[in-house]
Amino acid sequence: MNKKEKNQIIQELREKFDNNSFIYFTDASAMTVAQVNKLRRMCHQRGVEMSVVKNTLARKAMEGIDEERGFARVYDALVGPTAIMLSDTANVPAKLIKEFRKDDLEKPVLKMAYIDADIFSGDDAIEVLVALKSKEELIGDVLALLQSPAKNVISALNSGGNTIAGLVKALEERAS
Numbered sequence: 001m002n003k004k005e006k007n008q009i010i011q012e013l014r015e016k017f018d019n020n021s022f023i024y025f026t027d028a029s030a031m032t033v034a035q036v037n038k039l040r041r042m043c044h045q046r047g048v049e050m051s052v053v054k055n056t057l058a059r060k061a062m063e064g065i066d067e068e069r070g071f072a073r074v075y076d077a078l079v080g081p082t083a084i085m086l087s088d089t090a091n092v093p094a095k096l097i098k099e100f101r102k103d104d105l106e107k108p109v110l111k112m113a114y115i116d117a118d119i120f121s122g123d124d125a126i127e128v129l130v131a132l133k134s135k136e137e138l139i140g141d142v143l144a145l146l147q148s149p150a151k152n153v154i155s156a157l158n159s160g161g162n163t164i165a166g167l168v169k170a171l172e173e174r175a176s
Contacts, residue, residue, distance in 0.1 A: 006057060009053075009057050010057055010060050010061045010064075011061075013053065013057060013058055013061035013062075014061040014062075014064050014065060016049075016061075016086055017061055017062055017065060017069070017071070018065050018069070020086045020087070020088075021090075021114075021115070021116045021117075022086070022087045022088070022089065022090045022092075022093070022113075022114070022115055022116070023074075023084060023085070023086055023113070023114040024084070024085035024086075024087075024093040024094070024097075024110065024112075024113045024114075025074065025077040025078070025082055025083075025084060025110075025111040025112045025113070025114075026082070026083045026084075026085060026097070026108040026109060026110055026111060027080060027081055027082065027083070027107070027108060027109045027111055028052070028081065028083045028107055028108040029080070029081035029107075030107060031105075031107045031108070035105065035107070038100070039096075039100055039108065042096055042099070042100060043085065043093075043096060046087075046092050046096055047087065047088060047089075047092070048085050048086065048087045048092055048093050048096060049085070049086040049087075050083055050084070050085050050086075051083065051084055052081070052082070052083045052084075053082060053083075053084055055078035055079065055080075055082055056078075058078055058082065058084065059075055059078050062074065062075070069117065070117050071114070073119050074112055074114055074119065076112070076121075077111040077112035077121075082111065083108060089134045089135075090115050090116070090129070090132045090134065091129055091130055091131070091132040091133070091134060092134075093113075093129075094110075094113070094126050094129030094130045094132070095130050097110060097126060098126055098130055109123050110122065110123045110125060110126055110129075113125060113129055115129070115132070
C-alpha cells in the first residue's frame, strides 16, 4: 500500500469517526471465514458497518479529530487484530455481539466501545452496553411518564364531572 492509498484510507476513517458517536472496537481473530461472513451479514441486516482496519491507520485518523472527541483514551484498544463496528444506535452492536455468541462462541471480543465520548473497556462491558437505551426508546419512556399523570387527571376530572352532573340532575328531579 503506497502513501497515497494510506492517506485516502485515513481520510475515510476520519470521516467515519467524526460522523459516528457509537464506535465498537472488537477482536474477531481466530474466527473462521464462515463465522466472519455470518457476523458481517448480521451487521448489514442491523445497519452496523463493520470493517477490519490497520491499527496505525485508525489511530492516525483519530489523532486528526482527537481534541474535539477525546479519542486518546481509545488508543489502548488499538493492539492486535481490530475490527471496528459503527452504528447509529448505541446498543445495537452490543446486542449483535451477544446474539452472535449464543452459538457458544467467545468471539468477537469487545476491546472497547466509544459511546458519546464515554469509554466502555473490556468484554465485561457487553451487558452494560446491551442495557443502554436508544434515543427513540428514551423519548418513548419520557412521553409515557409525561402522559401518565395527565391521563390520571383527565380521568379524575371526567369521573368527577359525571358525578357532579349526576348530582345536579338528581337535585333537579327532586325539585320538580
